Amino acid sequence: MADIALGQSGPKPVPREATAWERLQVNRDWLGFWFMVPAAAFLILFLAYPLGLGVWLSFTDAKIGRSGEFIGLENYAWLWDDSVFWLSIFNTLLYTSVASVVKFAIGLYLALLLNENLPFKALLRAVVLIPFIVPTVLSAIAFWWIYDAQFSIISWSLRHLGLISTNIDFLGDMWNARWSVIVANIWRGIPFIAITLLAGLQTVAPSLHEAATIDGATRWQIFRYITFPLLTPIIAVVMTFSVLFTFTDFQLIWVLTRGGPVNATQLMATLSYQRAILSGHLGEGAAISTAMIPFLVGAILLSWFGLQRRKWQQGESND
Amino acid sequence: MTETQTLASARAKPAATTSRRDDSAGLGYLESLPARVVRVYIPLAIILVVLLFPFYWMALTAIKPDEQLLDLDRYSPFWTWNPTFKHFHKLLFETQYPLWLWNTMLVAICATVLSIVASVLAAYAIVRLRFKGAQWVGGAIFLAYLVPPSILFIPLSSVVFQYGLFDTPFALILTYPTILIPFSTWLLMGYFKTIPFELEECALIDGASRWQILIQIVLPLAIPGLISAFIFCFTLCWNEFIYALTFLSSTQNKTVPVAIVNEFVDGDIYRWGSLMAGALAGSLPLVILYAFFVEHYVTAMTGAVKE
Numbered sequence: 039m040a041d042i043a044l045g046q047s048g049p050k051p052v053p054r055e056a057t058a059w060e061r062l063q064v065n066r067d068w069l070g071f072w073f074m075v076p077a078a079a080f081l082i083l084f085l086a087y088p089l090g091l092g093v094w095l096s097f098t099d100a101k102i103g104r105s106g107e108f109i110g111l112e113n114y115a116w117l118w119d120d121s122v123f124w125l126s127i128f129n130t131l132l133y134t135s136v137a138s139v140v141k142f143a144i145g146l147y148l149a150l151l152l153n154e155n156l157p158f159k160a161l162l163r164a165v166v167l168i169p170f171i172v173p174t175v176l177s178a179i180a181f182w183w184i185y186d187a188q189f190s191i192i193s194w195s196l197r198h199l200g201l202i203s204t205n206i207d208f209l210g211d212m213w214n215a216r217w218s219v220i221v222a223n224i225w226r227g228i229p230f231i232a233i234t235l236l237a238g239l240q241t242v243a244p245s246l247h248e249a250a251t252i253d254g255a256t257r258w259q260i261f262r263y264i265t266f267p268l269l270t271p272i273i274a275v276v277m278t279f280s281v282l283f284t285f286t287d288f289q290l291i292w293v294l295t296r297g298g299p300v301n302a303t304q305l306m307a308t309l310s311y312q313r314a315i316l317s318g319h320l321g322e323g324a325a326i327s328t329a330m331i332p333f334l335v336g337a338i339l340l341s342w343f344g345l346q347r348r349k350w351q352q353g354e355s356n357d
Numbered sequence: 358m359t360e361t362q363t364l365a366s367a368r369a370k371p372a373a374t375t376s377r378r379d380d381s382a383g384l385g386y387l388e389s390l391p392a393r394v395v396r397v398y399i400p401l402a403i404i405l406v407v408l409l410f411p412f413y414w415m416a417l418t419a420i421k422p423d424e425q426l427l428d429l430d431r432y433s434p435f436w437t438w439n440p441t442f443k444h445f446h447k448l449l450f451e452t453q454y455p456l457w458l459w460n461t462m463l464v465a466i467c468a469t470v471l472s473i474v475a476s477v478l479a480a481y482a483i484v485r486l487r488f489k490g491a492q493w494v495g496g497a498i499f500l501a502y503l504v505p506p507s508i509l510f511i512p513l514s515s516v517v518f519q520y521g522l523f524d525t526p527f528a529l530i531l532t533y534p535t536i537l538i539p540f541s542t543w544l545l546m547g548y549f550k551t552i553p554f555e556l557e558e559c560a561l562i563d564g565a566s567r568w569q570i571l572i573q574i575v576l577p578l579a580i581p582g583l584i585s586a587f588i589f590c591f592t593l594c595w596n597e598f599i600y601a602l603t604f605l606s607s608t609q610n611k612t613v614p615v616a617i618v619n620e621f622v623d624g625d626i627y628r629w630g631s632l633m634a635g636a637l638a639g640s641l642p643l644v645i646l647y648a649f650f651v652e653h654y655v656t657a658m659t660g661a662v663k664e
Contacts, residue, residue, distance in 0.1 A: 069567055070488025077479035077538050080471075081501055084513065085535040089504060092512035100515070144404070151401045162405075164651045169408055171647045171654075173596040175614035176636035180411040183418060183629055191414060194429050228408065230658070237659035278503075286505035289598040293618055307507035307599075314511045315603055327508040338503060 095324035102318040113325035122301050123326065126309040132216065133305060134285045134337075137223045141280060142273075144224070145231025150261070152232065153239040163233065170229040178293035181222045185209050185294065209295050212302035219294050219303050223284060231276055238272035239265065281337045286330065306330050412640075418633040419444055426630060444634035452620070453609060454635060461612040462642075464526055464601075465594035468533035472590055473583065476538050480545035481571050485557065495546065502539035509535075510603050517604050528604040529612070533594050540593070541586040544657060548582030549575060585657035588650050595643055613639040 062068050096113055100106030117123045152163060169177060184191055185208035193205040208218045242265055250260045288307040291297060297304035297312065304312075306326055314323020388396075418426065420440040425432040448454045479498070483491045513532060514523075522528040552575055560570050576583070601612045608620060617635045621628055647654055 063566070066486050067488045070482045070486040070491065073478040073482035073486060074488075074494065075478075076475035077498075077542060080475060080531075080534045080538055081498070084516070084532050085501055085504060085509065088509050088512035088516050091516065092508065095512055095515070147400070148404050151397055151404070154397050156397070156401075160651075162401075163655070164648075165405065166408060167647075167651075167654070167658075168412065168644065170658075171592060171643050172412070172640040173598075173614050173643070175596075175598050175618060176640050177411055177415075179617065179632060179636045180415040183633065184411060184414060186629075189427060189429060189629075191434055194434060225408065225411070228404075233655060234659050237655070282503060282505060286507035288507050289614075292598070292602075310507075310511060311599070311603075315514065320511060320515065324511045327511055330508050334503075334505070334508075 092324050093328050095321055096328040098321045100320040100324075102315075102320060106321050109321070113322050114329075116322065117325055117329070122304065123309065125301055126304045126306050126326075127329075129216070129301075129303060130285060130305045130307075130333075133220055133223070133287070133303075134281060137220050137227065137284050138277065138281050140220075140224050141227040141231055141284075142277060145228045146235055146273075148228060148232040149235035149239055150265075152236050163236065167229045167233055169226055170233075174226060174289045175293055177226060178222060178290045181218075181225075182209075182294055185218050210299055212299060215295055215299055215303050219291055222290055222294060223287060226290065227280060227284065231280060234276045235269065235272065238269050242268050278338055282334060285334060285337060415633045415637055418629055419637050421630065423630060444630040445638065447631050448634050448638060452631075453616070454613075454638070456609055457611055457613045457616040458639070458642075460526065460610060461595060461614075461639075464529045464533070464612060465591050467526075467530045468537060468594050469587055469590040471530065472534040472537035472541055473586055475534065476541040476545055476586065477571070477576070477583075479538070480542045480549055481575060483542070484546050484549040485554075485575075486567070498539050498542050501535070502543060506536060506597070506599050510599050513600070514603050523604060524606050524610055526610065529597075529601055532600050532604070533597060536593060536597065537590040541590055544586050544589075545579065545582055548579045552578050581653065581656070584650060585653040588646065588654050589657035591646070592643055592654075 095106070097108055097110060098106030099109050099112070148166065152159070152166065156162060183189075187205065187207050187210055190205060190208060192208075193202070196202045197205070207214060209215045246264050246268075247260055250264055255263070286307050287305060288311065291303055291305055291308050292311075295303045297308045301309075306329065310323040310326035310330075312323075313326060314320050417435075417437065420442070421437045422439055422441045422443070425437055425439075479494075482488060483495045483498075517523050517528045517532065522531065556574055556578075557570050560574055565573070596614070597612075598614050601615045602618075605611050605615065608616070611619070613635075617632065617639065621632045621635060
């Protein structure tokens, strides 16, 4: 900073009026505007505009390579009578609710375990995160192999333990396929939840637990009445993200089943990809994606306000 | 720290001390070792084995000779005594894998750098310039974070087509920042808030411009935050699938995740070895990067959630 200071401290003539340009240069709003330009350009051109365009496309009969005409609610009317669409909603809700609940339960349990006084704690935490680091598609391929109809290691192990007599057809049977993709999703989601909740747990002062123990609280009571309430704000955020990304999941399904067998694992995202990109009906696909928005907004509001409420109950101010 | 020491130190310390390093053992001395093994170590070990098994399986499949891969009865499936690099060799010399790896790297680095530059400016403006409506812009950026790619790819594909970017790396380099900017702006806002305002005031009095302050004062202090944002963005790019699947069509332009799913899946019953080798090779760069910057990575992940 010294050189800047020196440069300015030369002999100065009579202070002159600042020109409009100079005043503009220190104007917060003017500067703020220019600092925001790059980020805003990206977000408007490639996020806000497509979001609006998506809603517009859902009211047209656009196809790939042909801009569509406005056809009102025809796409939605068509989807309303489409049993595959309703099946995909059912699948998505099942997938999201089961996977989120189990992910949360195991993730929280893992976070509590990692919060114990363990040897090699940092190393353990690093190892737990690995499933989150590895690209979903690549780990899904490993699951694909694990779920193979003929050479599945799970079938092999169970057969050799004498629990089953024939191989399990993990991805070929409707309900097996549903549970298989849910398990893969849970596996992939646990590390994120566990590590973020662990960060939240580490801010809970151990003295609170000690005080409660002296007062005769059981382990469960300590968790229920001390740890959990202190953790709710972070749980709200983590679960919002988890629900959001599970609901819109695409990669895992695409690698494992591509929506099959007989659309049993068809989620709304995969269905919209099939209809819009593979079959070329952009309008119909856009209608399916647009139909996801109310669910997403609902999920966000529910997890946000449902859990965030605690914050002001504890006397903290809302953000 | 032994258990008796813990008790002593816990007593010696004033109640207000909440530093978790020192009294992390808490009331651990009340529990016997066997009870602890049952309550903590066994469940932890089970979860860890389940979390890591797919990677073990992936690595093992990648180095197993083909005949052992499919004959589960004559060879133990959980181990091999004759590892082979045949699958990796095939991957590197008979497919375009190195090219795909290069594409992924190029897209990830370009998109990350673009996003970080845009995010630094935006975060600084929101936190420190506090222009009119900065709060609202911050909120809007958080909302942008909540828009998932799965509902954007259809309209984006027509936008990409209109701009003439279809099937070029630019389609990804320019669209990935929409995922990365909200996240990294949010993260950097948190970092910039922790930098004392007084430093900037001093510089302002000395006549530094906002730009000089950002480059010479704020950024050097925010380096840990920049590294966190960089690593996390890079991982997100590497992981991205649906845009790459939709916006690219020719084989030589594909990124690793898309190429593996589309190019390796022929009917060949022996494809598993090279498929797993491909998945492993595609994960390794990230895992290595992660190994060096674990702490930054965890900060990025938890920091963005905590804000």
